[in-house]
Amino acid sequence: MPVIVLEPRDLFSSLSLARMCAILFGCLTFSLVASMEESKLSPLHQMLSFRILCMFTWCLFFALTLLIHVVNVIQFHSLVPISWKNLTVSVAALAALMTLSATLSFPWAVAGHGSVQPCAVAATVSSCLTFAAYVAEAYLIRTQAQDERGYMASVPGLLKVLQLWGGCEMVVLVVEQVQSYLREPVEDTTAMLWVSGTIYVVCLLMSLATVVVVLGDCAGRCPVPFDRLLVCFSLTGVLFYMVATILCFARVLGGRQQGKSPTEEMKMTWAVVVMETVVASITLLAYTVDLAFSFKLLRDRSQA
Incomplete structure (x- = not known):
């Protein structure tokens, strides 16, 4: 079949320019990070995992x-066997959230004991520009005509991307804490951490399954009505994240009540727990709002 290329005016449209900026700044960011001197970075094991x-x-x-x-x-x-309009906005929105997390955590992760590397500063600025490019791309897709943007560009769809982001961040944060507690066991904390980790993995799999079904246009082939499945997933997410958020606050308060002179690693672990608490609260809010939208969708379809 002949190769069809976009017209020049479409090639240099706002959406295409936003994507090209994201590609350019993303390439610049990881190139700068790859050129940094490892000897000047933080020696903590946790910081290596974040990098x-x-x-x-x-x-x-x-x-x-x-x-x-x-x-x-x-x-x-047109040859890709997935929903293209849902794929583009999902990647742009998830990329914006993940890049924002990387932009905020990278300066902390590379903080060494010596002077700040110019490459680290330049990489942070470049990452900020990458985040701005992805936000612009997601916004431009959302402003397209109704028939040109899919379900993932709607508020419920973006909330599911937010839930997916929260699950990805949570798994990494829990792994970091498990590694830390294996080196320095903390009484009555490891069990709570394993419960939280199980909750995050279950919710992450539910969010991932929902996004995969939408991207594959498989909602009509589900063995149960998809709108009822969304309500079930959202309600489960709300209940699970309520438990996980309470456990997070308990671990934060427990870390505050540790010895008067905690080690450097204990301080870093407590900071990671605070990060987990913030992300858990944001994800819980996303599940709560999504549950309201799912109930509204189910009610509207039952009345139709």
Whole structure:
């Protein structure tokens, strides 16, 4: 079949320019980070894991955005066996959230005992610009005509992306705490941490399954009505995250009541617990609002 390329005016549209900026700044960011001197970075094991997460985020969404841009330019998206309009906004929204997390955590992760590296400052600024480009892309997709944007561009769809982001962040934060507590066991904390980790994994799998069903246009082939499945998932997420948030606050208060002179690693672990509490609260709010939308959708369809 002949290759069809976008017209020049479409190639240089606002949406295409936003994608190209995201590709450019994303490539610049991980290139700057890769050129940093490891000897001047923080020696803590936790910080190494955060740096790996940041690099993975920048590389992954650079590759996905580049692939989306190339497929869109040569007009091969009709051959992709998934919902293209839902895929583009999902990647843009998730990339914006993950890049924001990387931008905020990277300066903390690379904080060493010496002077700040110029590459670290430049990478942080470049990551901020990458985040702005992804936000612009998601906004431009949302402002398209109703028939050109899919379910994931709606408020309930974006809430599911937010839930997916929260689950991804939670798994990483829990893994960091497990590693820390294995080195320095804390009484009555490890059990709560395993309960929280199980909750996050279950909710992450539910969010991932929902997004996969929407991207694959499989809602009509579900063995149960999809709107009822959304209500069930949202209600489960609300209940689970309520428990996880309470456990997070309990661990935060428990960390505050530790010895008068905690070690440097204990301070870092307590900071990670605070981060987990913030992300858990945001994700709980996302599930609560999504539950309201799901109930409204179910009621409207039952009355139709």
